Amino acid sequence: MPNPSISDRFEKRKLETYARTLLEAAKTENRVLENIEPLKAEANASPEVLSVLSQMAANGDLDKLGAVLDLYSEMAEGDEATVGVTVTTAVPLDNELRMLVTQKCELDLGRNVFLIEHVDPSITGGIILSVNGRRRDASVRHQLEQAYKVMTQPGMNSEV
Secondary structure: OOOOOHHHHHHHHHHHHHHHHHHHHHHHOOOOOOOHHHHHHHHOOOHHHHHHHHHHHHOOOHHHHHHHHHHHHHHHHHOOOEEEEEEEEOOOOOHHHHHHHHHHHHHHHOOEEEEEEEEOHHHOOEEEEEEOOEEEEEEHHHHHHHHHHHHHOOOOOOOO
């Protein structure tokens, strides 16, 4: 049987450290068995859920998770008329642009819109909108990528 590589041993050690940290924390609160089901749920959580939890932890807001879950349930059950639209821009939206994007999305979707704003300087400029699994990319980065594809395709006419 071959010896595990250094990276395999490192990965195993990292996993053991995470598991031991969780176990020791659970022991201090006498919740070892109670924590297993929430951990299983967490392991199956979507990247979006993990991202929100990570952001809440970074902001010191994990104590508000119960209230967030209550509000989430309330919103999911009762508000079919509103749709969340993820808006990614290179710089934060100002109030005027936020209002313009909201109005345009509401007109296009025929529903009330709640903007979920993200800033990603790597898109250089423009905007990316995501709603209900559909994505509209009008970013400068996307336009440059498309231009690059066109310019690097074989068979371009030399007269261009």
